[in-house]
Amino acid sequence: MNIFPNEVGSPPRILLLGGTSELGLAILAALGLPAGTEVILAGRDEQRLAAAGKELPGRISTMAYDATDTDGHQAFADAVFAAGPLDMVISAAGVLIPQDDAERDVRRAAEMVETNFTGHVTSLLAIATRMRAQGRGTIVVLSSVAAVRPRKANFVYGAAKAGLDAFARGLADSLHGSGVRVVLVRPGFVIGRMTQGMPRAPLSSTPAQVGAATAAALGGGKDTVWIPAPLAGLALALRLVPRPLWRRVAR
Numbered sequence: 001m002n003i004f005p006n007e008v009g010s011p012p013r014i015l016l017l018g019g020t021s022e023l024g025l026a027i028l029a030a031l032g033l034p035a036g037t038e039v040i041l042a043g044r045d046e047q048r049l050a051a052a053g054k055e056l057p058g059r060i061s062t063m064a065y066d067a068t069d070t071d072g073h074q075a076f077a078d079a080v081f082a083a084g085p086l087d088m089v090i091s092a093a094g095v096l097i098p099q100d101d102a103e104r105d106v107r108r109a110a111e112m113v114e115t116n117f118t119g120h121v122t123s124l125l126a127i128a129t130r131m132r133a134q135g136r137g138t139i140v141v142l143s144s145v146a147a148v149r150p151r152k153a154n155f156v157y158g159a160a161k162a163g164l165d166a167f168a169r170g171l172a173d174s175l176h177g178s179g180v181r182v183v184l185v186r187p188g189f190v191i192g193r194m195t196q197g198m199p200r201a202p203l204s205s206t207p208a209q210v211g212a213a214t215a216a217a218l219g220g221g222k223d224t225v226w227i228p229a230p231l232a233g234l235a236l237a238l239r240l241v242p243r244p245l246w247r248r249v250a251r
C-alpha cells in the first residue's frame, strides 16, 4: 500500500508532535522518506528539535508546540495547514511521571494527563478536521500496552493512555470513508530515554523495532500494531486476570 497517496505526486509533508521523541524519530527513520519530503518537528525546545532534525533526511523545519497549551492547538493546526496540505501526523508527545510523584503533587498528575491525553485530543481533532477537508492523510497515535488495564503502580499514566487509545479508535471510526486513516501504535516497554533506569519488562523492544513495525503497518494497511507482535496475545490474557490477583502486580 502506498503510504503517501497524494493527488499530484508532490513530496509528502509530515508533522511530528513531540519532535524529539525517540519513537517518533525512529518511525520517521524507518519510513524511507521519498526525496524532498518535508518534516516538521514540533516541540518545546528549539535547540533539541534542531539537533533531532540533523539525523533525518528531507527538508526539516521546526515549530513551537506545547501539548499542555490546549488553548493554542486550533491556531497551531491552522498555521500548519496554512503552509500547505499535510500527509501525516505522528502524535508522540508524552511523559512518564512516577506514580509516587503524581500522588505527592497532584499538579504532576495533571501534567501527565494533559500531555498524554488532553493535548492529543485537541491537537488531533483540529488536524483531523483539516485532513477530512483535504480528503486524505494519516494520523499515527502512540498509545501503549499500559492502556489495556490500569496497574496500581502506574495507574495515572495507564488511565491517560486508556483515554488516548479510546479516542484514537473513535476518531478512526469517525474518519472511516473520508480518505483519512488512523494507525494506532501500542508498544510495550521500550528500552530508551523514557524508561531509563527502570528494570526491563517482559517483551521489551527498542525504538528501532517500534519504527520498523509501524512502518510495516503503514505500508501493509493495518490500523493497529502491537510491538512486539506477541503483546497482542498477552494483552488479551492481562484483561482476564482476576482482580484480586491483578492487585498484587507490584510494578
Ligand SMILES: NC(=O)c1ccc[n+]([C@@H]2O[C@H](COP(=O)([O-])OP(=O)(O)OC[C@H]3O[C@@H](n4cnc5c(N)ncnc54)[C@H](OP(=O)(O)O)[C@@H]3O)[C@@H](O)[C@H]2O)c1
Binding pocket: 017, 018, 019, 020, 021, 022, 023, 024, 043, 044, 045, 048, 065, 066, 067, 068, 091, 092, 093, 094, 095, 115, 116, 142, 143, 144, 145, 186, 187, 188, 189, 190, 191, 192, 193, 194, 195
Ligand atoms: N518509551 C516507552 O517505553 C513507551 C512505550 C509505550 C508508549 N510510549 C509512548 O510513546 C510516545 C513517545 O515516547 P518516547 O519513548 O519517544 O519518549 P521520549 O523520547 O521521552 O519523547 C517524548 C516526547 O514528548 C515530548 N513532550 C513531553 N511533554 C511535552 C509537552 N508538554 N509538549 C510537547 N511535547 C512534549 C518530549 O519533548 P521534550 O524534548 O520537550 O521533552 C519528547 O519529544 C509517548 O506518548 C509515550 O507515552 C512510550
